[in-house]
Amino acid sequence: MKYFIQIYGCQMNYADAERVSGVLESLGYDKTSKESEADLVVFVACAVRESAVNRLYGNGKKFKRYRLHNPNFKAVLTGCVVKKDREKLEKIFDIIIDIKNINELPEKLGIKNTDNEKSLDYFQIKPEHxxxxxxxxxxxxxxxxxxxxxxxxxxxxxxxxxxxxxxxxxxxxxxxxxxxxxxxxxxxxxxxxxxxxxxxxxxxxxxxxxxxxxxxxxxxxxxxxxxxxxxxxxxxxxxxxxxxxxxxxxxxxxxxxxxxxxxxxxxxxxxxxxxxxxxxxxxxxxxxxxxxxxxxxxxxxxxxxxxxxxxxxxxxxxxxxxxxxxxxxxxxxxxxxxxxxxxxxxxxxxxxxxxxxxxxRYMGRKIEVLIEKENEKYYFGKTRSFKDIKIRKGEIDTCAIGKFTKAQVTKVTPWALEGTLVE
Ligand code: SF4
The missing domain is CATH 3.80.30.20 (tm_1862 like domain)
Incomplete structure (x- = not known):
């Protein structure tokens, strides 16, 4: 069985999604990046804005199509959802569950859970980062x-x-x-x-x-x-x-x-x-x-x-x-x-x-960078102060994704820095 997660919201919703993945993977579900091939679509949503609720509701037709092709298909909604919106959203989602009760998801899916898993609260669930x-x-x-x-x-x-x-x-x-x-x-x-x-x-x-x-x-x-x-x-x-x-x-x-x-x-x-x-x-x-x-x-x-x-x-x-x-x-x-x-x-x-x-003020400075990704020409990372930085690749320079390195800043724009590798 495959699951797909869609996140609408802030970092808290991203953290919620990592715990939802933790629950589903402990049940044997595999994550997919293709919504259309998923047996379970989970929306971790922020309903802080009225427009977000309307956006969620807009998925109804798509879910109907998925249900026609896959009788096992289920749509789940969790995150920040208020009671008032539930009535409307229950028309398109099979399961709406408070994020603090996400440990009850297996039961709602009709999967037998062990007593141990049942006792886990939100914070104790092992997240899949x-x-x-x-x-x-x-x-x-x-x-x-x-x-x-x-x-x-x-x-x-x-x-x-x-x-x-x-x-x-x-x-x-x-x-x-x-x-x-x-x-x-x-x-x-x-x-x-x-x-x-x-x-x-x-x-x-x-x-x-x-x-x-x-x-x-x-x-x-x-x-x-x-x-x-x-x-x-x-x-x-x-x-x-x-x-x-x-x-x-x-x-x-x-x-x-x-x-x-x-x-x-x-x-x-x-x-x-x-x-x-x-x-x-x-x-x-x-x-x-x-x-x-x-x-x-x-x-x-x-x-x-x-x-x-x-x-x-x-x-x-x-x-x-x-x-x-x-x-x-x-x-x-x-x-x-x-x-x-x-x-x-x-x-x-x-x-x-x-x-x-x-x-x-960063121009010319040597700063620590956490490398996050790369393309043919650049490494992309974050500085300790959370600035985005791209580092032009030299002929012999290499650095590893997910590791710290040092860069010298050679150019600045309002939203990012650019530099070259120091080490
Ligand atoms: S009420 Fe909302 S905006 Fe105000 S502190 Fe709490 S979460 Fe933040």
Whole structure:
């Protein structure tokens, strides 16, 4: 039996997919890259946006066709799905299952499971990682923040922090297998607190003690919970990559309040100042929403002003779209589609300037690179600060995929670096 996985969403959904693969492969399923030849198609989806739900629903006709050709065919949906959408989606999916109950998938598929497998919860399932050198390691699930536009607290429930020892065991095993990049995942890693004495900086400290040659990075941090201790950890722990993702969302205090973000623009700028002073080489990335209900031109311009001051390297800029079931759904979506598009473009133009300015500091420097793939002319990799870099191949140069190497930067663009091999 073959399975195919389709992922719509964020890194958390990718991590979910690796655990779904873990369950299916333990049952003897083989992964295929061709959806049409699969007996089981699993969608790991983010239903954070209403448009994502419509996109999922759009697969109905295709599934009907698969069922005609293959009587064993089944379509499964998991990830971030709210109850309200289930009724609609149940018309096309055979099985809809909460990701936290993914250990019950064998039962839903009518496959007899052992008692041992039944007892495994989401975190204990052995993931099948997509990459042989980069691994997502979820450290918590859920969110307690209830930002007014976000459905995640309703799809993933309240925050739960995974025991530190379990996280450490998983990473130790990955490093033993040769993994070079560990990405810790949580909706708000800053509120990680599995017990009275452990918080996120303490966890990072323990991860840093694991023997081996690897980087650790994390996603994502809520500005209201970002602490000086965490900034110090990123600065001082040798295995901690110099990358911080800090979601701004808006540079206007009234909009931030309407978003229920619980910080002000001054607080955010104070954090950026502390981070940049402590770690001048930091890669700072963010998320921004344009066209939130009631966002005036003047309020939008404040976001641009803050972006100029923060000098982000990457910003994921999204046009606001109302999501049923969230608090902001009740607010009038009164910024026109055309205006949202223009605001998104204006911020992207600005970002291009700050990102290029930031990248110029890499010119001529020798930096560590994790090689990810290659073609005839180039190796492609990531720097410790999460910058994309391509390295022109020389006549005798070789380096291995999934290993660290050193490169000298010879060219920069807003979104990437280019260089030559040093070793
Ligand atoms: S912090 Fe806010 S935006 Fe992030 S997952 Fe929680 S509710 Fe959603």
């Amino acid at each position: 997509e990459s042989p050198f980069t691994a997502y390691v979820p450290i918590m699930t859920g969110c307690n923040n209830f930002c007014s536009y976000c459905i995640v607290p309703y799809t993933r429930g309240r925050e739960y922090s995974r025991p530190a020892q379990e996280v450490l065991n998983e990473i130790t095993e990955l490093v033993r297998k040769g993994y070079k990049e560990i990405i810790l995942l949580g909706q708000n890693v800053n509120s990680y607190r599995p017990d009275e004495t452990t918080d996120f900086p303490a966890l990072l400290g323990k991860i840093n003690e694991i023997e081996g040659d690897f980087w650790v990075r994390f996603l994502t941090s809520h500005p209201k919970d970002m602490s000086i201790r965490l900034i110090e950890s990123v600065k001082s722990l040798p295995k901690c990559a110099n990358h911080i993702h800090l979601a701004l969302q808006s540079g206007n205090d009234e909009i931030l309040e309407k978003m229920n973000r619980k910080y002000t623009k001054e607080h955010f700028l104070g954090l950026v100042k502390n981070i940049r002073e402590a770690i001048p080489d930091i890669m700072l990335t963010t998320d921004i929403i344009v066209g939130f209900p009631g966002e005036t031109e003047k309020q939008f311009l404040e976001t641009g002003k803050l972006m100029r001051l923060a000098k982000f390297d990457i910003a994921y800029i999204n046009q606001y779209s109302p999501r049923a079931g969230t608090a902001s759904f009740e607010m009038p979506d009164d910024v026109s589609a055309g205006e949202k598009k223009q605001r998104e473009k204006a911020l992207n133009d600005l970002l291009r300037e700050t990102a290029l300015e930031n990248n110029k």
